Amino acid sequence: MVNTLRRELTVRQAKVLKAVEDFILGHGYAPTIRxxxxxxxxxxxSAVLKHLQSLERKGYITREGAEIRVAGLPALLEGQVRVPMAGLVPAGGPRESFDVSGEAMDVPGWMVGRRRGNVFCIRVDGKSMIDAYI
Known part of the structure; x- marks a missing residue:
């Protein structure tokens, strides 16, 4: 059972919690212990596991098997986030780039995480990059 009263973290536990959060925000899923x-x-x-168990006892995370969940983090990962479009970039022959200010694109929340105010997207026009897996 998770403790609802959060206790102080040691410096190492705070680093472990931050690493878990950063990994989840960057990848969209929890890291393995390794x-x-x-x-x-x-x-x-076993040392990593010990820190995770301490975080769980203090109410900062929950664990179910190999899955790690951080309290308060799901709200950052759920739903769609509207990201402003910064411009149009030509891909192919030489062409003029166009301003598309005012346009936006909806992306999954996990792609943006806590960086919501510092994210933009660029539309690529053309087919030269189609097989580049970008």
């Missing part, structure tokens, strides 16, 4: 250990420079999976 990925988390690698990101933090902690070679021992």
């Amino acid at each position: 990925q988390l250990g690698s990101a933090l420079g902690i070679p021992s999976p």
